[in-house]
Amino acid sequence: MKKVITISREFGSGGHDIGMEVAKRLNIPFYDQEIVDKAVAESGFTKEFIEEHGEYSTLSSVLLGTSAPFDSYYYAEDPQDKIFKIQRRIIKKFAQEGPCVIVGRCSNYILEQADIDSFDIFIKADIEKRAENVADRVELKGDELIKFLQRRDHKRRVYYRFYTRRKWGDYHDYNMMLDSGMIGKDKCVDMIISAIGE
């Protein structure tokens, strides 16, 4: 039973690679960079701007408690809101086209709100393991690298919080959570495929 699979992930946990491999094995489309590419085309913002503002909050978490709903007039012109709405439309369209794997960007929440069934996965790993994983693509080392990962996590958490009013990683929002550092990426792929019944 193929279906739409969403993958949320801590930065550096390998969620992207796991999702790509799952899509390949199931022979279904994989959407991560494609969401950015389409959002660039629709919004006029640059790729870099969308990558940063389409998943990482630019808000201070301090504001969250009191801020108006994101689509109220206070925020109507906020570029981040504009990107969220464009990405939401793209994600819904991809999911409506048939089984696929969609990475990040509150896709689990977006599909739930749109009444589109999905199997929702959260991939995590210890921060030391994630530091290892990203060492060859991030030019930071030691404590600096750890702090970088913590900031990335924080911004994703705040982004998720802001647009869903839920807690990122809360088990209610997922059908499966896997620690890729403990379990290994290959086994995570096998488990996801087994879980959805292939």
Add this chain to the structure above:
Amino acid sequence: MKKVITISREFGSGGHDIGMEVAKRLNIPFYDQEIVDKAVAESGFTKEFIEEHGEYSTLSSVLLGTSAPFDSYYYAEDPQDKIFKIQRRIIKKFAQEGPCVIVGRCSNYILEQADIDSFDIFIKADIEKRAENVADRVELKGDELIKFLQRRDHKRRVYYRFYTRRKWGDYHDYNMMLDSGMIGKDKCVDMIISAIGE
């Protein structure tokens, strides 16, 4: 690589059965009722009292923000604290004896604090699915049954919060979370065994 496995679970999610089957397949001890039996022997409280107070908070969650640490003199004589400490000692002892499966009672946290390695699992399921699962052992139906499950969850959550100062089900505290309703109990068993490398 056999190891200590802890299973936390929402009430009615089948975590007990999954854990028992994992233990059977790995040929290692399974501890759930045994924890209660030993605590009865050590405490002098009845089985029923320990079952209720050894996993379900008797505190109002309202108090949690301001309450003193559980082992301060304010709570030194609280039966729930006494049971927690007895169960903690039992759980540590079981884990020190070798690979096993331990169900609930903050065992993931207790072992972490005791520097004992464990593979920590959280089993959940939608409340409708859990209502189905427990229908033949709980004498309630419909909304009453749903409310009963919600109260059980709440009391476990508050218990975990009180003794760990963490959020029950938070992904940081587990290596794997499985939705037994979506995935099916048998597959959950297979995945856990695969994850720990058997």
